[in-house]
Amino acid sequence: MYQLCKHRSFISYIDRSREYYAAQGYTKPYEWPCYDDVPFTPLKKPLTKCRIGLVTTAGKPKPPGVVEAIFSPRELYAERSDPPPQALFTDDLFWDKKATHTKDVDSFLPINRLSEYACTGYIGAASTRFYGVPTDYSQKRTLERYAPQILKWCQEDGLDAVILAGL
Amino acid sequence: MCHQTVSLVARYLEEHGLPTVIMGSARDIVEECGVARFIFTDFPLGNPCGKPWDVAMQRSILGAALDILERAWMPRTTIQTPFHWDKDEWRENFMRIDESNREALAREGKLRRQFQDEIKKHR
Numbered sequence A: 001m002y003q004l005c006k007h008r009s010f011i012s013y014i015d016r017s018r019e020y021y022a023a024q025g026y027t028k029p030y031e032w033p034c035y036d037d038v039p040f041t042p043l044k045k046p047l048t049k050c051r052i053g054l055v056t057t058a059g060k061p062k063p064p065g066v067v068e069a070i071f072s073p074r075e076l077y078a079e080r081s082d083p084p085p086q087a088l089f090t091d092d093l094f095w096d097k098k099a100t101h102t103k104d105v106d107s108f109l110p111i112n113r114l115s116e117y118a119c120t121g122y123i124g125a126a127s128t129r130f131y132g133v134p135t136d137y138s139q140k141r142t143l144e145r146y147a148p149q150i151l152k153w154c155q156e157d158g159l160d161a162v163i164l165a166g167l
Numbered sequence B: 001m002c003h004q005t006v007s008l009v010a011r012y013l014e015e016h017g018l019p020t021v022i023m024g025s026a027r028d029i030v031e032e033c034g035v036a037r038f039i040f041t042d043f044p045l046g047n048p049c050g051k052p053w054d055v056a057m058q059r060s061i062l063g064a065a066l067d068i069l070e071r072a073w074m075p076r077t078t079i080q081t082p083f084h085w086d087k088d089e090w091r092e093n094f095m096r097i098d099e100s101n102r103e104a105l106a107r108e109g110k111l112r113r114q115f116q117d118e119i120k121k122h123r
Helices: A013-023 A066-071 A111-120 A139-156 B002-015 B027-033 B055-071 B089-093 B102-121
Strands: A051-056 A077-080 A129-132 A161-165 B020-024 B037-040 B077-080
Touching (some): A013 B027, A013 B102, A051 A111, A129 A139, B002 B027, B020 B027, B020 B055
Parallel strands (some): A051 A129, A161 B020, B037 B077
Antiparallel strands (some): A077 A129
């Protein structure tokens, strides 16, 4: 479809969240990370020989009870991929709860789809574990506490590449 | 914030020799941060890997992520998938600010700050 437009078609969440929180009376806008240099590592072997891992920002399923669920801390975790999770906790995350839902895990963490690609031989293997990383306003905590642990798990599991899906 | 988190973790993994690809729907956050590879699907936040229960679409989006892992030769490679959400209202409605909710938003923010102050006092 061809159309003329006055604005970019996709939403700028940086602009929109700044305006939204300003409307809520927050005077200091959040400062997002913007790097000039971007690290890049080429794949070292063909996909058919690669073991691929998954990272999600969704949390492990919480105990029943809304209050307990919301106030229990977000945590870093590694979980077995088999059996795949039937649900993950996303209620405390910032996504469009009016437009959609997260009842199908594969809509935000392609754990079954990746396993299918492994079965067909398109990739060498899917990792035996997937990893959960807490969303955090603190970029320092993400880089100094969470990212090194995710790397350690990737190395333990012998991964060749990682897919990260953000809600 | 989820897109910031995965972007920062992906950068760290790349710096340590592990190839990555991000699947996401907040294009500006990921691209401003700067990542090696990015599969962008222009959907409401929540389903970056395809519509719920749409296995064919999910397979296609993941396939694009796998292909870009192998084929990208330089950082900041973004591929936009060809999928569209059924209706476009979400674009206007998400975090909407207008005369109908301006006062409520201000009140909400004030209450949240009071709540956060109380939590800090009791720490």
